[in-house]
Amino acid sequence: MRPMLLAVLRPLLLAPLLIAPLLTSQARAATETVGSLDGIPVIDRLDVADQPSGRTSRFWFRAGDTATAQRWLVPVIVVKGARPGPRLLVTAGAHGDELNGIDVIHRLVASLDPAGLAGTVIAVPGLNPPGLLQSTREFTATGSHNSPNLNREMPGSLDGSAVAHHAALLWQNLMRPNADLAVDLHTQSRGTAYVMYVFASNARTRRMAELMLPDAIKLDRGDKGTIENTLTDDGVPAITLELGHPERFDAAMISRGVAGLQNLMREQKMLAGTVIEPTATVTGNALASVRAPRGGWARLVVPLGSRVEQGQPVASISDAFGRTTDTLVAPQAGIISSSVTDPRVERGSTLVRILYSSPDPACAYGCP
Structure with a gap:
């Protein structure tokens, strides 16, 4: 090739090489559809920016691997408003026996009209498929209670264990890239129950917690690897909303969860309407536990959600013949935020x- 002609053509010859990385980067950021199942697209990556406005879309997201060389499929619903606005991520089912949040998502999505929505709701009603199948808190396909906790694994690792790999795919390709704020839905674990209860770790998330209109807010630095704290630490304000009992759909709790999310969305200008401020929420930064001094049959003297005074009887223990062996009292004044539901208790x-609220300045957002 002649030198002069080469000089003219060199920029044109190099252009595809220069553009290719940009195209590759864009393709990697876009939603990656790999097939369909019963008419629902199966995706490896979600980018809500390329989803149509004014529409509700549904996907199966391919997450981790199973022991039978298949993929766990996680349901995803994207409600993209006709007008721009925040991206609210709502997740449920990180623990497979905590089910109220799944119906909260179903009902919230059913209540939304994309034509009247500003912004986008990204709803994930079932993060932990193996746990849901086994009705276990853990991430397990075998029912083992020694298995890991998906809600302690964020942001995961693509080169890690099965649960770490699953968490990393959720984090990198679904959750983190599509969130401006987030609410992770839970209940108490098997054998126990919560009031409607929110965990918050800073001033911004405390305001989000208040807008959920809960019975109680626990100011809490949280545990490493939770969805809430990992998102918040990465710049996405997030809260954990706890909704009552495990392994059931509680209609009253579910309705309150939906109403709380709608109230948060009104404050974010995603929905029209007046923001409701809390009037009966108790906020605290510390917990006092009342534990069984011996095995036996437990009875609660005051119900879940009650406000108690220090020294007030709250529970009793009976022996195998029904004789009361212990009467247990509140070590602090406050609200009973969780209680046992299985009367069989071990020491x-x-x-x-x-x-309750500790006056210690170090406990402002949870005691260290």
């Missing part, structure tokens, strides 16, 4: 937890 089992 050391927690019967109730009392939420």
Whole structure:
């Protein structure tokens, strides 16, 4: 090739090489559809920016691997408003026996009209398919209670264990890239129950917690690897909303969860309407636990959600013949935020937890 002609053509010859990385980067950021199942697209990556406005879309997201060389499929619903606005991520089912949040998502989505929505709701009603199948808190396909906790694995690792790999795919390709704020839905674990209860770790998330109109807010630095804290630490304000009992759909709790999310969305200008301010929420930064001094049959003297005074009887333990062996009292004044629901208790089992406020400045957002 002649030198002059080469000089003219060189920029044109190099252009595809220069453009290719940009195209590759864009393709990697876009939604990656790999097939369909019963008419629902199956995706490896979601980018809500390329989803149509004014529409509700549904996907199966391919997450981790199973022991039979298949993929776990996680349901995803995207409600993209006709007008721009925040991206609200709502997740449920990180623990497979905590089910109220799944119906909260179903009902919230059913209540939304994309034509009247500003912004986008990204709803994931079932993060932990193996746990849901086994009705276990853990991430397990075998029912083992020694298996890991998906809600302690964020942001995961693509080169890690099965649960770490699953978490990393959720984090990198679904959750983190599509969130401006987030609410992770839970209940208490098997054998126990919560009031409507929110965990918050800073001033911004405390305001989000208040807008959920809960019974109680626990100011809490949280545990490493939770969805809430990992998102918040990465710049996405997030809260954990706890909704009552495990392994059931509680209509009253579900309705309150939907109403709380709608109230948060009104504050974010995603929905029209007046923001409702809380009037009866108790906020605390510390918990006092009342534990069984011996095994036996537990009875609660005051119900879940009650406000108690220090020294007030809250529970009793009876022996195999029904004789009361112990009457247990509140070590602090506060609200009973969680309680045992299974009367069979072992020595050391927690019967109730009392939420209260510690005056210690170090406990402003949870005691260290």
